[in-house]
Amino acid sequence: MKIKKALIPAAGLGTRVLPASKAVPKEMLNIVDKPAIQYIVEEAVAAGIEDILIITNRGKGVIEDHFDHAYELEHQLAGNPQKAKILAQVQAVSALANVFFLRQKETKGLGHAVLCGKHFMGDEPFAVLYGDDVILSEDPVISQLARVSEEFGCGVVGVQEVPRREVPKYCSLGIEPLRERVMRVTDIIEKPTDAQILSCFSILGRVILPPEIFSMLEEGVAKMPAGEEYYLTDALAELGRQGKLMAVDFLGKRYDMGNKLGIMQANCEVALKHPEIGADFRAYLLALAKTLEAKG
Numbered sequence: 001m002k003i004k005k006a007l008i009p010a011a012g013l014g015t016r017v018l019p020a021s022k023a024v025p026k027e028m029l030n031i032v033d034k035p036a037i038q039y040i041v042e043e044a045v046a047a048g049i050e051d052i053l054i055i056t057n058r059g060k061g062v063i064e065d066h067f068d069h070a071y072e073l074e075h076q077l078a079g080n081p082q083k084a085k086i087l088a089q090v091q092a093v094s095a096l097a098n099v100f101f102l103r104q105k106e107t108k109g110l111g112h113a114v115l116c117g118k119h120f121m122g123d124e125p126f127a128v129l130y131g132d133d134v135i136l137s138e139d140p141v142i143s144q145l146a147r148v149s150e151e152f153g154c155g156v157v158g159v160q161e162v163p164r165r166e167v168p169k170y171c172s173l174g175i176e177p178l179r180e181r182v183m184r185v186t187d188i189i190e191k192p193t194d195a196q197i198l199s200c201f202s203i204l205g206r207v208i209l210p211p212e213i214f215s216m217l218e219e220g221v222a223k224m225p226a227g228e229e230y231y232l233t234d235a236l237a238e239l240g241r242q243g244k245l246m247a248v249d250f251l252g253k254r255y256d257m258g259n260k261l262g263i264m265q266a267n268c269e270v271a272l273k274h275p276e277i278g279a280d281f282r283a284y285l286l287a288l289a290k291t292l293e294a295k296g
């Protein structure tokens, strides 16, 4: 079945990038000249997705503003012929897709945020693009996953190998390789200890889910002790144990906008390729690198 809908969870607290994320949602932190979440919506659109549900919470209204028209700004820009290009860029944002918003009223974890999309998604498989993971790729990662989901008729997680010392920060997948870049998932352990690591493949920000995930999430959330967050991984692990989950070792460069180093890497690498500032930024970086070498 073709994937036509996507959910972007963007209701987390962003504690790892405070104080930057105190009043500005981390999903709105910029990479050169666009907020992170715009890159994510653009990926979904490039994959042919028409309807996108963004899960927000209190204090994240600027995400809605970003995908809305900005009448006053557009009116001012329209009055200045020299600003025609930037006007087109501003207007293109609100025309990207049908973007819907829903509030997660309590921060109860990623599993709960996805459950908030139950009525929107209905009885169709859907894509989840984590709101703080920007992945740049010629072939959108969601398309790479959707092809496998359509072929096998089951859920799919986007994975890459991470250095072993980093696995405890993510999750670890038990896998059976099927063909190049495609594996069957047998189990998943969230934030494993070193002894629990099954493989260095971790889920990195992109997932396709079958609608049956919602009953698993409902059950999991109902059992969750008060004050704790419900991980999406718990329901994914259950799908894996039932033989209904595949993994794709995707092609693409991922930037973790939920941590400070990831934000700097994203900005540097995107700036280097940017048509307007790329050449100047490269010259600046080369000169800076020389001063760093000189200092040792």
Ligand code: UTP
Pocket (backbone or CB within 6 Å): 009, 010, 011, 012, 013, 014, 015, 016, 017, 055, 104, 106, 107, 108, 109, 110, 112, 113, 130, 131, 132, 133, 229, 258
């Ligand atoms: P993270 O766990 O990386 O986000 O969730 P976080 O909770 O904001 O991070 P820290 O640890 O406090 O820095 C991955 C994605 O899921 C969303 C986040 O906004 C992020 O885009 N999320 C997380 C929700 O939508 N709701 C939640 O309850 C938790």
